[in-house]
């Protein structure tokens with residue numbers, strides 16, 4: 425059987441071969457969409473309302489550009505606009521925002537508090553993947569991080585040891601040419 429790779433991921437046993445990277449282009453939430461939706465959410469929290477101009481200002485883009493994206497989001501049923509031109513998230517839109525924010529938070533925590541990347545780098549990388557990770561991956565990562573940062577003595581010991589190695593490990597340098605081989609060598 426061919427090795428599973430980015431090029432040949434299948435959606436499931438009964439489904440046609442689907443190229444995941446192409447699918448993202450067509451029907452998944454783009455990064456721009458993710459930020460338009462979260463901007464509406466944050467404006468509602470901060471101001472109690474969100475208009476096209478507020479979204480544009482929050483995202484530092486032109487009103488025309490925000491308007492175009494928001495129109496498409498209304499057509500997709502993710503955003504609704506009342507007769508006074510006030511925007512809000514539909515139930516589906518809200519669900520997507522909750523999922524994006526949860527993934528952003530858990531990835532940020534993992535990168536910053538477990539892998540010890542600085543706050544800025546953790547925030548930037550969390551922002552980049554927030555809309556791409558599946559809910560399953562976000563959920564499992566949360567379990568993992570939650571356990572690692574708990575009071576469990578095994579977790580505490582593990583992290584202490586890992587962090588001490590993180591400071592001194594100079595055996596290999598990124599980027600590693602063959603990651604699979606690195607693991608194979610070490611498991612011998």
Ligand SMILES: [Zn+2]
Pocket residue numbers: 455458459550551552554
């Ligand atoms: Zn982002």
